[in-house]
Amino acid sequence: MSEQRLGVLGGMGPQATQVFYQFVLDRTDAARDQDHLPAVILSDTGMPDRTAAILSGDTEGLYRRLLDGAKLLERCGCTAIAIPCNTSHYFADRLQGETGVPIIHMIRETARALAAQGRKRPGILATDGTIQTGLYQKECAAVGMEAAAPDPDTQKLVMSIIYDEIKQGETGSRDKFAKIDRAVRRAGCDCAILACTELSVFATYHPLPSFYLDAMMVLAERAVERCGYPLRTI
Numbered sequence: 001m002s003e004q005r006l007g008v009l010g011g012m013g014p015q016a017t018q019v020f021y022q023f024v025l026d027r028t029d030a031a032r033d034q035d036h037l038p039a040v041i042l043s044d045t046g047m048p049d050r051t052a053a054i055l056s057g058d059t060e061g062l063y064r065r066l067l068d069g070a071k072l073l074e075r076c077g078c079t080a081i082a083i084p085c086n087t088s089h090y091f092a093d094r095l096q097g098e099t100g101v102p103i104i105h106m107i108r109e110t111a112r113a114l115a116a117q118g119r120k121r122p123g124i125l126a127t128d129g130t131i132q133t134g135l136y137q138k139e140c141a142a143v144g145m146e147a148a149a150p151d152p153d154t155q156k157l158v159m160s161i162i163y164d165e166i167k168q169g170e171t172g173s174r175d176k177f178a179k180i181d182r183a184v185r186r187a188g189c190d191c192a193i194l195a196c197t198e199l200s201v202f203a204t205y206h207p208l209p210s211f212y213l214d215a216m217m218v219l220a221e222r223a224v225e226r227c228g229y230p231l232r233t234i
Contacts, residue, residue, distance in 0.1 A: 002079075003038065003079075004037065004038070004079045004080070004227035004228055004229075005037075005038045005039065005040060005076070005077050005078045005079050005227075006024070006037055006038070006039040006040070006078060006079075006080055006081075006082060006223050006227055007039070007040050007042070007070075007073030007074070007076065007078030007080065007081040007082070007101065008020065008021065008039060008040070008041040008042065008073075008081075008082050008083075008084065009042055009044070009066065009069045009070055009073060009081055009082070009083045009088075010041060010042060010043045010044070010083075010084050010085070011042070011043040011044040011045040011046075011047055012044075012047050012050065012083075012084070012085035012087075012088060012197070013045075013166075013167055013197070013198060014043050014045050015166070015169075015198075015201050016084050016085070016197030016198060016200060016201055016216065017041065017043050017084055019197075019200060019201050019204055019216070020082070020084035020197065020200075020216055020219070020220060021039065021041060023216060023217055023219075023220035024037060024039065024220045024223055024224060026220075026232070026234070027217075027220050027221050027224050027231055027232055027234070028224050028229050028230070028231070028232060029229070029230040029231060029232040029233075030229075030232075035229075036229075037223070037224060037227050037229050040073055040076045040077075040078055042069050042072060042073060044065065044069050046065075047062065047065055047066070047069075048061060048062045048065070050062065050085060050087035050088050050090070050127070050129055051087055051127045051128050051129030051130075052129075053129075054087065054090055054129040054132075054133060055128065055129055055132065059090075059091075062091075063091050063094065063095075066083075066088060066091055066095060067095060067098055067099070070095055070098075070099045070101070070103070071099065073101065074099060074100055074101045078101055079101065079102075079227065080101060080102050080103075080104055080223060080226045080227055081099070081101050081102070081103045081104065082103075082104050082106070082219050082220075082222075082223045083103065083104075083106065084106075084197050084200075084216055084219060085197055086106060086107060086126055086127070086130050086135070086195050086196055086197060086215060087126070087127050087129040087130045087133075087135075087196070089105065089106060089107045089130075089135055090129070090130075090133050090135060092105050092107075093105075102226070104219060104222050104223055104226055106215050106216070106218065106219040107135050107136055107139045107195075107215065108139050108142075109218050109219065109222050110136075110139075110193060110195075110213065110215040110218045110219075111136070111139040111140045111142065111143050111145065112143055113213065113218050114140070114143075114145060114191060114193070114213060115140075115143035115144060115145060117191075119145060119190055119191045120144075120145055120146065120190055121145065121146050121147075121148055121188060121189050121190050121191075122136075122140060122145060122147050122148070122189060122190070122191045122192060122193050122213075123147075123148050123149075123150065123184035123187060123189035123191070123192035123193070124136045124137070124147050124148065124149055124150070124192070124193055124195050125150070125158050125180065125184070125192055125193060125194055125195055125196065125199055126158070126193075126195035126196045126199075127158075127159065127162060127196050128155065128159060130195055130196065131149045131150075131155065136193065136195055137149070147193075148184075148187055148188075148189055150180070150183060150184065150187075151183060151187070153183075154179070154180055154183040154184070157176045157177075157179055157180050158180060158196075158199075160173075160176060161173060161176055161177065161180075161198070161199070161202060162196055162198040162199065165202075166198035166199075166201050166202055167198060171202070171205040171206070172201075172202040172205060172206065174206055177202070177206065185211075191211055191212070191213060192211060192212050192213070193212070193213050193215055194208075194212055194213065194214045194215060194216070195215050197215075197216050199214075200214050200215070200216035200217065
């Protein structure tokens with residue numbers, strides 16, 4: 001097998017990118033440096049805010065920058081690309097059409113993972129951009145699940161944890177998350193998706209029950225597998 005090399009199109013946010021790479025390390029069954037997956041990590045912190053761009057309709061500058069990043073990783077010899085940002089997957093299929101390297105689709109892979117577990121009604125904890133573009137709703141529907149967005153008050157709490165806390169270097173409010181948890185369960189969800197990589201960061205500070213599936217962890221596992229490396233069982 002020719003050398004596999006993972007490209008990480010990151011910086012959205014930078015802490016999430018760092019946590020994603022730690023996930024890749026944690027999930028690789030390795031006993032020495034040489035057993036790990038080679039990676040090129042692009043942390044493009046100048047990437048425009050994804051939710052703001054999508055909701056304003058002014059997306060072309062963001063898309064061109066994402067494409068430039070993907071092309072750079074392609075030139076670096078990457079054999080698969082992971083994008084540890086859920087909202088950016090609004091552009092994933094378009095990017096794939098202009099990139100010769102396979103892009104691992106975090107949202108599609110997460111929906112498949114939940115369907116394989118027999119889940120039926122996942123709650124989506126994500127940015128306004130991810131919710132309003134219907135990214136998870138579409139991919140979940142494709143595998144027979146009905147994804148549920150939070151009610152408006154709960155969505156404000158989700159956005160507050162993401163933007164007011166994690167993106168500002170805080171660990172995130174357990175009290176706010178407890179309110180989110182109660183609302184999601186009241187809505188009849190049989191699971192919930194951490195569908196923003198800042199929430200993946202939150203879960204590293206505050207371990208969550210198996211009711212929650214971390215989309216960024218799914219992405220890390222698929223990245224290891226796609227590059228032909230063995231998964232560590234945890």
